Amino acid sequence: MIKSEPIKKDSYVEIKIILLKPEERVEGIPEDTRKVPFEARIKGFLVNDAYIGEEVEIITALKRIVSGTLIAVNPPFKHDFGEPVRELLEIGWEVDELWKQ
């Protein structure tokens, strides 16, 4: 297997940090939430070359150093306008009908 190239330092990346393990979570939260860790994700510029999954340091937008597990390089914004929703499209013609009444 060919080992992929490391991600170069100064790349814009995303890291993940486990802030609280399940047993450290606060009292009074629902069971499903208590079973999972409390995590953070934050983006910034990579301090040293590294592979995905490694512990790394990044420089944040405020030029602060934060460390965590490298999970993505140049992470895209994936949210969008979704698909056209027929149930909404229909409303336009219904409004036209109302005007005619």
Add this chain to the structure above:
Amino acid sequence: METVKDILAQRNEIMKKSLGGIDYNAFEKGGLAFDYEALMKFASYPIEEVLRIQLETKVGNTPLYELKNLTNLVRKISSPGKGARILVKDEAMNASGSFKDRRAALSLFQAKKEGYRGVVAATSGNYGAAVASQALQRGLKCIIAQEVFDSRGIGQPEILEKGRKCEALGAEVWQLTVGPELFFWSLLLLKETGYFNASLYTPYGIKGIEALGYEVGIEVKARYGREPSAVLITHAGGGNVTGTARGLLESGCTNTRIIGVSVDLRGLHMASDNDFNRKSFTTGHTGFGVPFAVNPDRVDVPRNAARSLRYLDRYLLVTQGEVFYATELLTRTEGIERGPAGNTSLAAAIPLAREMPEDEILVIQETEYTGAGKHPTAQLTFSRKMGVEVIRGKPGDNIPGKRIVIPEHLSQLSYEEHSLDKLKQSYLEHTLKKNEVKKLSLSELKFLQEELKDNNNLVIDYLNSKGVMYG
């Protein structure tokens, strides 16, 4: 790293340092009472000064539009002579696209004035972008902590967009998984940085919205020669209701009814990892509206300046499907696209206007920007991916987290009246239990009566029914 316990033990000390010298102890009056108006006076800017500060950073003076087409359409399905004029305050025109700029404007002005180098805010909503935008304009650093993902790393599209916007505006953005520990993490950030706590719930966070209520009151009176009959306010944490109501009073609108509106998400737990992505609204819903009304001090400051039960005359609930319908209707009749959450009160305004005479005026006091993620098509596509059914039908068939029902006809839009008396009784039950009250002093009794806008012996009747002494 410090544990949750370590940080929570330092809670008061961290808050005091980060709140610009507001000493909350000074407002305590013994027992469960505190001097609310004295707390509000701490942000002692006259309203003209608030308006001036907001205009400095592209906030306020937003258009108040009469929705003529929508009003006419509502009249078509109303009895003769019915169908109040519907007006909307286009708060999406503020610097970062929502009324939250009003709250951020004053907080950031204060932070700068007091010499802080930056601010921290814990928020998954439009407030994050507002703080980031105001911070840029005031030359302050900005950190935003937001609840974004469930444990699988799946994010609400609406919140992902808010995160993008905060990053675009130069903030350091901490995107967190589901849980109330968001507040623990923001305390830690405050401690680490020594920045100002730009909480939504300080007097500054509320004072900024008073300008919104004030602008509405002044403009409606000038244009129509009368007060608005009612102002509809999307209700979540209580700040929008509190600030708008106070501003309307300041403008001399003493007869205007204050109506809170929330999306009905009863049955979904707000801190549940499983339920998190089954919500198709991330704010303006009962998951905030009810608990914040009943227990306002459950926030990141010792005393919450947002206290909705002091001001609400009515509290109405609408379904998710009705809000999506109203959002589409606004686009199709008035030619403007706005974000769904800001249209929550629009959904209630339609059935309400049908009941009111034509010469009366209803004001929807906010809109929010729309875009990728924050759009009905984005949110409904996501809902379907999360296994939520989306159909046309009767709004009453809606089931939060399971089925979104888009009404089939304008005349199907309605609202559910949520009993304010019941909310007030819950408030009393909670407060008496929390403070382990056996007997109330007269000052505590007066405080509760003011807290609950009680002109009707509601508090006394409740105390009598529970055998709690007072006097």
